[in-house]
Amino acid sequence: MIHFALIFFMVILNIFAVDVPNVKELYRLSIETKEVEKKKEFRQKILTLAPESEYGIFSKAWFKEIAGDYSQAEELYSEAILLNSKLTMAFLNRGRIKLRNSDNQGAVSDFLSAKELEPKNAEVYGFLCYSMRYENDRSTGMNYCNQAVELDPKSIFSYYSRSTFKLESGDSRGALKDANKIIEISPKDPLGWEARGSIYITLNNKKAGCADLSRSGELGNTAVYDNMKEFCK
Template identity: 25%
Template sequence: MEALIGGRNHSWRNAALAAALLSGVALTACQSGPTGELTSVETAQGSSENISSLSAVISRNPQDPEGYNVRGSAYGRGGKYREALKDFDKAIELKPNFYQAYANRALIQRFLGDQGKALADYNQAIQLNANYDAAYIGRGNLYRKAGRTQDAFNDFQKAIQLDTTDARAYHNRGLIYQSQGQHAFAIEDFSTAISLSPDAAEPYNGRGLSYLATNDEDNAFADFNMAIKLDGNIAESWANQALIYERRGDKARAAKSYARAAQLDPNYKPATEGLARTRGS
């Protein structure tokens, strides 16, 4: 789900959502958003060369909070969470009303497992700037993962009311609609997410599942195929494609797609169970 402020967004994927039960098979969608969290980093932005360049800028301007915020973002993308945390701490020390740094630090706190501190930082970012859409989206994801669905929905709704152009708000609200069986609303939100982030695979998976839940198999299949075309390393996409093949009676192709999903994620049950059903057919 999320991106650190100061760089491009990137794709994510997380645990599966039970979207529908069709023909006795559970459908699953990625539980985050097309712009993701730090599971897929842009190596150039988190590279040692980039860090060195940013450190040189900071050494020339050690009292500039922006420099620490940018370097902290680069550290975060490179998986160096402790270093990122120190830089965001310094940015906030130099600029106590630096709401972007609070939101960035909140995301790092989440990855370090301190959800309480993450929530406090998101709250502080919103207190400093009540119109900061990224903080609502980040806090919404925090709420969603804690099972606070209504609070999450309210935050995504608020970001959308602020005219956000961040696809995560629509994608994640779509996931909530989908989990509640409101597939028409879900399809609309996933479609908006796609228009805002056309290169992200996850909203295609989400929309495909809602199409399938409404028995629109052709559009579902098209969306799953597009998800694979955009990112062939997401197990859910292959398992969803396999499910269509299985429903159509093409067990050989289904087994091949399930096998690819299981290869990408050996612990992904829809893939391993689907492979067991179709292997050798």
């Protein structure tokens, strides 16, 4: 009986030994920073301090995701959500994985859950916009696109999502305008050049399109070279 009580005491002691406020602060910092190396640093600290907490499991999921193990990452994000259904980024990241796997309906469901938790988060609206680009209901998707830009007019992802949505809607001029805005905001980011290049190619302006895709590749987006093999012969 004494032995059992000692074990129970040690378990309770370990639970309370976790510095919850510090772990939550590390999680917040890991969300706010845009630097991947900083995210790694904060999330590794979380794993050291509280590996089985919702923040620890979220961190495990994120490391799996960046390593390309999307199936395991999705499962771990789901575990984190079961522990804490208010983790916006867990819904957002799981939704991105579903989107990657062409599960658009599942992705939209996760993004809507994220929107309920953070109705002023531009990134959430950007993903809703992007994930609804093939839906028949164009007005709802377009509203999400516009909200993303309104909430963060400096976000290149917001403009990229809206540009893609407009292109799928047949609004090439509007798509081109948004792609130009990305380049204006961040000329050294390959995303804008890829977006504009794709639009030009859709408009049969291969010379301008291939020049933009080439520029995107020079800026580090080497995946565009596969598209160039098809369109820029």
